[in-house]
Amino acid sequence: MAWLRQRCTPEDPVVRRDELLGFQFEGRTFPLIDNQLGIRKPQGMTAALSILTTYTSDGARAPYEDAVGDDGLLRYKFQGNPRHYTNVGLRAAFDQRVPLMWFFGIKQGLYLPFFPVWIVAVEVASSQVAVALDEAQRHLLIDSVGSEIERRYSQRITKQRLHQPVFRQRVIQAYESSCAMCHLRHRSLLDAAHIVPDRETRGVPAVSNGVSLCKIHHAAYDENILGVRPDYVIEVRADILEEIDGPMLKHGLQELQNLRLTLPRRRADRPDPNLLEERYERFRAVS
Structure with a gap:
């Protein structure tokens, strides 16, 4: 050990x-x-x-x-x-x-x-x-x-110590340790982003409900600054496209508009289009 x-x-x-x-x-x-x-x-x-x-x-x-x-x-x-x-x-x-x-x-x-x-x-x-x-x-x-309190506590431990680490590693391995949007390859800066959040019933910790994203693009995805269509094309929220700021905004976010996610080699590991569509509708609702 x-x-x-x-x-x-x-x-x-x-x-x-x-x-x-x-x-x-x-x-x-x-x-x-x-x-x-x-x-x-x-x-x-x-x-x-x-x-x-x-x-x-x-x-x-x-x-x-x-x-x-x-x-x-x-x-x-x-x-x-x-x-x-x-x-x-x-x-x-x-x-x-x-x-x-x-x-x-x-x-x-x-x-x-x-x-x-x-x-x-x-x-x-x-x-x-x-x-x-x-x-x-x-x-x-x-x-x-x-007791019910003990069970919930134990379930939370298992989620933190088993579900989340396994989900993260399986997703990052499926994407060959690379951000699906910007191709950053530093593993310590990569996350396994849920398509449908894990707090929801359909948010299972399966590779098909995940995307390997760097921390910036993960945060942008969670905040609906970025969306992903069911055909794997990235969209940037309209108001973000109109902003004028430094190079991070331009190259890190705005230039992702209409680019396609880099997908895992194995078809079974690719994002579930139905889950992407469900998440994309939420993105459209705030765009």
Whole structure:
């Protein structure tokens, strides 16, 4: 985990599969993930070391949508037979209260790490464990036993620690670490802008509801200074086009008029035209 803290910076927070498999500890290779299984329980250790969620294209749904309970806690399924040694390792991690690492796939062979995480319940009937992403979640009551305030608090933690980081990295990776409007390539200056805000029902944290934008163009999009039509063409609000100011206004905003978004290579990662149209109508209402 100390190595991950050094390796995963704000500029480059994701880690490659080959790095995890080739990790060196005390002069020997000590993989942090299993080469074939989702649970890593090294020989000679009683408890599991890490869990992994394989990358899947999310389409119009968040990839973790079915894996988070109403209590805000991640649910991680057993590896086949509950008596399999990896599942025994998960139960041991619960019994011993030891932390694990969770590697979430955001692209083929690329993972966003979450650590430390803790197993806070073993749900045998559902062949799964409940995983806390934050120290505060370790002390919350599970499922319906907890209060409504506790559940909302836990859900907010999961949104901040899971939904938002995964959404950001998936969108930025889909756009190859570039602003879709101005092509700025500094990752630390890029955001994953929601088309439909995430506070709304249709504002799912899926790549198709996002656009990689630099911070200036993200703010301009949120403030309806810029709009994007369903055909991916950018429009600048009429009053902004008429303003006279410095080079930022001219080159950073006004010259975007009628330019087209630079889109992801994969068609499934491109903005959903229906969501763009819904957002564009809001832009037109204030233009």
